[in-house]
Amino acid sequence: MATTGENIRRYRKAHGLSAARLGEMVGLTESAILHYERGIRTPGESQLEKIAHALDVSPRMLEDHKIESARDLVGALLQLEDEFGLVPDMCDGGLWIDPKAKNAQKTVEAIGAWGEIRHRLITGEITQEEYNAWKRKF
Incomplete structure (x- = not known):
């Protein structure tokens, strides 16, 4: 980072x-x-x-989020688990949202919006620069 x-x-x-x-x-x-x-x-x-x-x-x-190693990344993911219910899926190594977490619905919506904009990038509906502009808003 x-x-x-x-x-x-x-x-x-x-x-x-x-x-x-x-x-x-x-x-x-x-x-x-x-x-x-x-x-x-x-x-x-x-x-x-x-x-x-x-x-x-x-x-x-x-900001400098101080994520410089895999260990730092896991620390950040553990914070996301506590606040947003992001947890590992042991079956495929992916991540999923625990629906019982206090901010689960907002997290699902936000990640869904990210997925939609990524899909538009991959399918060529938007350019890399448009995707980067969207990312800068966060």
């Missing part, structure tokens, strides 16, 4: 913005943006929200 700074840089470049221009858009200096991108400084919550808005992404897309 990428750091917050790496994510800022990736989305900034994807939008064709210089660090100076992004800084202007959010009321920061070019130096501040470059410090964030290099990991020298970490943006505060309000700064991260402004940067995310300027880059047309969800602030969560810029």
Whole structure:
């Protein structure tokens, strides 16, 4: 997974913005943006929200989720089990939603929407860029 700074840089470049221009858009200096991108400084919550808005992404897309290994991934999945009922299926190695979990219905709906947009990508109804734009909203 990428750091917050790496994510800022990736989305900034994807939008064709210089660090100076992004800084202007959010009321920061070019130096501040470059410090964030290099990991020298970490943006505060309000700064991260402004940067995310300027880059047309969800602030969560810029965060460092610290998933760097399979062990980290399992830790994240265990959190998802507790909150959303995402559990492993021993038969096929896949995942399924425990319908008794408190957020099961919302989870099923959200994953269903993801499945639909992925299907549209695979069938060529939308482009990779349109799919990536959809993902950035999260």
